[in-house]
Amino acid sequence: xxxxxxxxxxxxxxxxxxxxxxxxxxxxxxxxxxxxxxxxxxxxxxxxxxxxxxxxxxxxxxxxxxxxxxxxxxxxxxxxxxxxxxxxxxxxxxxxxxxxxxxxxxxxxxxxxxxxxxxxxxxxxxxxxxxxxxxxxxxxxxxxxxxxxxxxxxxxxxxxxxxx
Amino acid sequence: xxxxxxxxxxxxxxxxxxxxxxxxxxxxxxxxxxxxxxxxxxxxxxxxxxxxxxxxxxxxxxxxxxxxxxxxxxxxxxxxxxxxxxxxxxxxxxxxxxxxxxxxxxxxxxxxxxxxxxxxxxxxxxxxxxxxxxxxxxxxxxxxx
Numbered sequence: 001x002x003x004x005x006x007x008x009x010x011x012x013x014x015x016x017x018x019x020x021x022x023x024x025x026x027x028x029x030x031x032x033x034x035x036x037x038x039x040x041x042x043x044x045x046x047x048x049x050x051x052x053x054x055x056x057x058x059x060x061x062x063x064x065x066x067x068x069x070x071x072x073x074x075x076x077x078x079x080x081x082x083x084x085x086x087x088x089x090x091x092x093x094x095x096x097x098x099x100x101x102x103x104x105x106x107x108x109x110x111x112x113x114x115x116x117x118x119x120x121x122x123x124x125x126x127x128x129x130x131x132x133x134x135x136x137x138x139x140x141x142x143x144x145x146x147x148x149x150x151x152x153x154x155x156x157x158x159x160x161x162x163x164x
Numbered sequence: 165x166x167x168x169x170x171x172x173x174x175x176x177x178x179x180x181x182x183x184x185x186x187x188x189x190x191x192x193x194x195x196x197x198x199x200x201x202x203x204x205x206x207x208x209x210x211x212x213x214x215x216x217x218x219x220x221x222x223x224x225x226x227x228x229x230x231x232x233x234x235x236x237x238x239x240x241x242x243x244x245x246x247x248x249x250x251x252x253x254x255x256x257x258x259x260x261x262x263x264x265x266x267x268x269x270x271x272x273x274x275x276x277x278x279x280x281x282x283x284x285x286x287x288x289x290x291x292x293x294x295x296x297x298x299x300x301x302x303x304x305x306x307x308x309x
Contacts, residue, residue, distance in 0.1 A: 018179055025186050032193030039198050043216030044273065044301035049293060077281065124283025128231075128276045129211035131285070132304050136213040142309065147215060156286050 045135050049155050066117035067102060068157070069095065071134055073126035080123075082134070092137040099138045103150055114152060121157035204275075205230055205238055211278035216304035223301070225270035227256050229288055233279035237288065246287050253295045271299040 072080040082089040089095045103113045118138055122131055140149045208230050229249065230238035237244045239252055260267040272292045276285050289300055 041218050041306040043218050043306045047300040122282040126282040128280045129278035132211040136215050140215050
């Protein structure tokens with residue numbers, strides 16, 4: 001009987017058992033899928049309004065009087081008109097242009113853009129989205145992909161303010 | 165002479181592409197994973213703004229008040245009329261004080277629906293002011309042009 005030599009032995013294959021790894025990988029995938037929470041990016045407009053805040057004239061002589069922006073609404077809550085310091089403004093783009101002019105004038109007269117204050121006087125039934133549009137128009141502008149900040153001190157007019 | 169046949173044929177499935185794809189998926193889910201507990205509610209459709217960029221850091225002691233289009237306030241999982249949130253805010257004030265923090269430094273995040281009445285938003289702010297809160301953040305959806 002011929003004895004089997006090593007040369008003739010069939011080549012053995014080294015088989016790695018992949019089953020535990022695949023099990024763990026699938027467990028991980030299921031975990032990540034279940035914890036997936038797609039959050040839409042949100043941002044804030046900061047408003048500092050202590051209760052003692054009043055719409056009266058500034059106590060500091062160097063302080064500029066606040067810009068008063070009025071947003072009028074129809075009974076359905078749609079925007080009816082915009083006015084800045086009593087003068088009608090066509091739209092939010094025009095409002096932004098006017099605010100840019102005021103800030104440039106303030107800077108030329110030795111003030112700073114950060115000193116300019118703005119007070120929003122809105123009709124109660126106005127849709128809140130228009131308020132955010134107005135705040136967007138006055139708080140900054142985007143030029144060449146860069147945000148240029150404008151008015152940071154924004155507040156709501158007291159509820160007792162006279163409506164136009 | 166009888167021909168000796170081989171053993172049973174073993175069909176080997178190539179697992180490499182499947183494992184590749186699975187690892188890609190895991191990597192994707194790991195990158196989009198968000199553990200932040202942002203209080204978002206699908207009932208609130210925030211107005212969009214290109215300037216509402218997400219804050220760089222985390223607000224200190226944030227209190228979120230969510231206002232629906234119908235004028236209800238979503239607070240602690242239930243909808244309350246705007247006029248009834250004063251008591252809840254007072255509790256928040258006491259909790260912050262008990263934790264040894266300054267409640268006037270707390271920020272009230274107002275997440276109001278774009279269709280909500282501005283008067284309701286102002287009333288929420290007024291009630292917060294009555295409780296002593298001074299800092300407010302009007303939240304909007306960041307939408308670059």
